[in-house]
Amino acid sequence: MTGKSGGAAVRVKDVSKTFTTPTGQTHAVDSVSFDIAAGSFVSIIGPSGCGKTTVARMIGDLLPPTSGEILIDGESPSMARAGRKFGFVFQRPTLVEWRSVLRNVTLPLDVLGWSKQDKEDRGRELLKLVGLEDFADHRPDQISGGMQQRVAIARALSYDPGVLIMDEPFGALDMITRDRMGFELLRIWAESGKTILFVTHSIEEAVLLSDHVLSMSPRPTSLQKSVLIDLERPRTVQHRTDSRFIAATQELREMLEPHA
Template identity: 50%
Template structure:
């Protein structure tokens, strides 16, 4: 697309933790421009700072150097304006609320009317294919279904950006592959910008437009790999030589692991 706009601008971001008079550099000099509607993965092993970077974008952490701009404004402003929805490593559903009430939680904070909350929750449940489970409690759902509720809740805010922190890492392989397809289908329908943190190379390649490879000690951006595989992507894509070649290319771009 011509004249595409920047959704997230990460500019020379660094993060240094100080503990017991020791300095630990979690991130150093990370710069990245993410366009509107792009699906970007932050890929790396444990300790590479990928979750730290996501939390900085989400304004759950403040960087010690550099800055992040979301749609031209600070992460704090973006958070206050509810410009992003976040999906965590665990579904984080409140067990005292039904599935529908969990999805309505952010809408309650936005002071939407009861009718509008229910209507939006209904649409989101339809989107993730859980319409029949609206009045179930989270503990009655499988892990994969719970995480779909987590995604529905993040989307209920109608954010421009979806931040996902290893959302499928706790799921089994079969459920994960199913959710990959679901996520791409939802992303295709809603045109969100997605920033997706993972330590799974195949997952990153399958989902993303670009894979940002982060290397540890200190956490830094070591490569950005374009994934020019056609969309829509289905499970069969994983068996093609093009996919395998890209996985190998991404794997070879790690430094010092």
């Protein structure tokens, strides 16, 4: 895969995952390999329960692979985590309810021992990036779900990782908010220059946002195909009627529908 900056920010090579349960073993991921170029936006789609999240969690050092190799900027996930080379955005924002929006964003910097002024400056810089500079003193329960997820994105960017792993971050939002958040994410990505790995159930969302879409098979999941999205940037709502958008969504749908 090619990207804006070239080189592989993430490399997944022959990765498999088997879970041991009280009833036996479940083979969830079967010999998956792909590269994600630095600066690119890559989505993973596949049938429900196929193992998309398992792949993302292995890259994010939340699960160990049973076999194979994962490298982030040339390092293992555990080393990359220690070096703060990636951030992880979950399906729900998981904000601390008694902390302000600003103090939720700077929470990782508390752990890293940043000074009060440096935390304040970095937090406000990120709130401006995600369009929430006027809500710094609000609590999470005083802002909308979409705004909460923007806070979670800002928090993941707080220590300036090169890679952002996003596991269905808009799945709990209504369709109007989800659409708006997609374009907000593209703006943040363009301004920050990060590499993004984005897990989603939505074919249309994946095509509209991505440089490449990785189509995964049913469990045990394997990579069916990497589809190049040949649409110029910046992406707009009008791209949904572009023949290239329609062709890409149809190609991906035909791969996935037999297993729906």
